[in-house]
Amino acid sequence: MAVSPLLWTLFLFSIIFSLQSSSSSEDTPITRFQHYLRFNTAHPNPNYTAPVSFLINQAQSIGLTAKTIEFVSGKPVLLLTWLGSNPNLPSILFNSHLDSVPAESEKWIHPPFSAHKTIDGHIYARGAQDDKCIGVQYLESIRNLKSRGFVPLRTIHISYVPEEEIGGFDGMMDFAASSEFRDLNLGFAMDEGQANPGDEFRVFYADRIPWNLVIKAEGIPGHGAKLYDNSAMENLMKSVELISKFRETQFDFVKAGKAANSEVISVNPVYLKAGTPSTTGFVMNMQPSEAEAGYDLRLPPMADPDVMKKRIDEEWAPSIRNMTYTVSELCH
Numbered sequence: 001m002a003v004s005p006l007l008w009t010l011f012l013f014s015i016i017f018s019l020q021s022s023s024s025s026e027d028t029p030i031t032r033f034q035h036y037l038r039f040n041t042a043h044p045n046p047n048y049t050a051p052v053s054f055l056i057n058q059a060q061s062i063g064l065t066a067k068t069i070e071f072v073s074g075k076p077v078l079l080l081t082w083l084g085s086n087p088n089l090p091s092i093l094f095n096s097h098l099d100s101v102p103a104e105s106e107k108w109i110h111p112p113f114s115a116h117k118t119i120d121g122h123i124y125a126r127g128a129q130d131d132k133c134i135g136v137q138y139l140e141s142i143r144n145l146k147s148r149g150f151v152p153l154r155t156i157h158i159s160y161v162p163e164e165e166i167g168g169f170d171g172m173m174d175f176a177a178s179s180e181f182r183d184l185n186l187g188f189a190m191d192e193g194q195a196n197p198g199d200e201f202r203v204f205y206a207d208r209i210p211w212n213l214v215i216k217a218e219g220i221p222g223h224g225a226k227l228y229d230n231s232a233m234e235n236l237m238k239s240v241e242l243i244s245k246f247r248e249t250q251f252d253f254v255k256a257g258k259a260a261n262s263e264v265i266s267v268n269p270v271y272l273k274a275g276t277p278s279t280t281g282f283v284m285n286m287q288p289s290e291a292e293a294g295y296d297l298r299l300p301p302m303a304d305p306d307v308m309k310k311r312i313d314e315e316w317a318p319s320i321r322n323m324t325y326t327v328s329e330l331c332h
């Protein structure tokens with residue numbers, strides 16, 4: 001797009017300018033960013049109302065039109081529009097999401113929704129990188145361009161969607177399937193990308209496929225004193241070891257500098273579920289009949305999903321070891 005280099009150059013200027021501001025009472029790109037960060041939009045109970053009002057105010061202050069669409073009640077999609085000089089041309093969409101993953105407040109040095117700024121200029125907040133910085137950058141870039149009298153040729157839309165961190169089903173998925181989306185007549189769209197501590201603005205055209213992998217083992221329950229063959233825990237632990245080995249092998253490529261994090265298959269354990277509960281914790285002399293483990297698995301674009309599924313089927317959760325598994329794909 002002809003507009004892109006100019007947009008990003010001015011975006012960098014706006015960042016340089018913003019880094020020079022310091023006082024918290026000022027109304028600057030940085031304080032506006034902090035304001036946006038102070039809304040608790042973390043799951044499982046994201047507050048969407050307050051940040052959407054804030055963004056609408058920001059949008060109106062720079063002359064953008066704003067529209068909220070609720071495909072699911074309480075989960076608004078906010079759409080801002082900057083009319084181009086030739087609105088008949090296909091338009092451009094910049095997207096970001098309103099929500100963030102949960103924060104364990106007690107483990108943070110600075111409270112996750114305080115948007116605390118240190119002397120050296122670092123801002124701490126849940127969602128700062130993923131991806132409220134992006135949502136604010138869009139607005140600040142437009143504010144900057146407008147102050148220089150720039151008028152885009154094509155109409156530019158900015159969308160703020162809910163529920164991205166839990167799959168986007170009640171957010172972008174509904175929006176993308178709607179007549180409102182079709183009516184935008186998009187020619188180009190850019191999503192959140194990745195925060196970068198340097199001056200580069202890196203653009204990606206592919207992303208890894210996230211899989212939720214749950215492996216489950218079943219076996220005959222038995223006394224803790226006896227060595228049973230084929231117990232649920234034994235079978236699950238065998239798989240856990242195999243998956244850990246695979247993870248190590250993939251990670252070795254990254255550590256050796258042969259591949260980027262995004263180029264290998266990552267598989268990270270996220271939960272373990274087993275044991276027979278007792279009043280004090282778990283029954284310690286009893287081998288349970290079921291055991292389960294959950295993994296966050298990410299496939300890079302060049303990995304073959306069928307090969308991965310075969311590996312899970314034959315090695316990680318084989319039926320010959322009384323194992324079953326489910327794979328749910330978050331994004332399609």
Ligand SMILES: [Zn+2]
Pocket residue numbers: 097130131164192
């Ligand atoms: Zn994100």
